[in-house]
Amino acid sequence: MTTLWPWLSLAGLGAFHGVNPAMGWLFAVALGLHRQSRRVVWLSLIPIAIGHAISIAAVLAVVVVFGAVLDLRSFRLVAALLILGLAVRGAFYGQRHRVRVGMQAGMAGLAFWSFLMATSHGAGLMLVPAVLSLCLADRTGDLAMASSLPVTLAAVAVHSGAMLAVIAAVALAVFEWLGLAVLRSAWINFDRLWTLALGATGIALLVQ
Template sequence: MVAVSPWLVLAGLGIFHGLNPAMGWLFAVALGLHRKSRRAVVLSVIPIAIGHMVSIGVVALAAVLLGLIVDQRVLEVTAGTVLLGWAIHYAAYGHRHRVRVGMTTGMMGLGLWSFLMATAHGAGLMLVPVVIPLCLSASPAKDLTAAGSLPIALAAISMHMAAMLAVILAIAISVYEWLGLSFLRRGWINFDLVWIAALAITGIVLIV
């Protein structure tokens, strides 16, 4: 169970990102409706995936590489402080800095938007507390090594992305084919508040 739980956390974060309209499925549906094409909905997942993966990959891999030369406890406190600071910043100013991309943008614009949105939400930062312990557990000496850490980090990112994209695709097709966007008028979970709370709690746990 101990070995499986980090992977379940990565999948859970992927599911959470996939449920959030701001992470991609809303744009996928809008693009499909604009082009009157289910194929456009499916294809839009590709640039969404690339943009998100580059954003979280840069942060997660940078954390692993930093962990090769920095003590684990120092890295945990640093990551916790950054997460807590990011939560405070996003709560205070996140709503003022929305990414300006039209709902009928092309695939290139969608990829750029996905990268910027994932970066603005601190998506990669949330993977760091999970990726580092996974990399440590893969080493018999419980030390970060480049040979052992990078494959584990890449596998962690892949797990996260697979869960996220499965949810995005399922929701986007369901909304496009059957539900329609009208259900959003009846209410939707404020994922920004949930995300801010998750960032803050994770940051505090890492620091303490």
């Protein structure tokens, strides 16, 4: 179970990121409705997932590099403070500075938008405790880049696969059956949930 829970955490975070409308499914549905095409909805999900995956992969690459040159305690402290700083900013200011892309965006534009959204929200930082647990599963206490690379790539794949599955399911349900009008009566404040999740991630790093 000590090696299973980080993978479950990565998949669970992927599902959480996928259900968050700010991560892409709402934009995909809006594009599909704007162009009156179910195909556009499905095609939009691919660059959105790719952009998200590139963002978290970049963050985790930085984690592996700095984790290899810093002692583990100092690295966890720096990472925790960074994540908690993002949580505090979100608590006081919310997500006021959103990345905006027009309805005529192409596939490359969608991927770039998704990359910026995931990066600005700190999506990759949420994965740090789980990835650190996997990389240190041998109990050596050292985060070696060579041995951590396969684990990091697998973490990106698991997380991104879970996210893609969820955004596809949500986008299909909203586009085909529910419609955007349902959001008026069933809206959840994901900005607040995201801030709480960031805070929990930072605390998890401090006590890990």
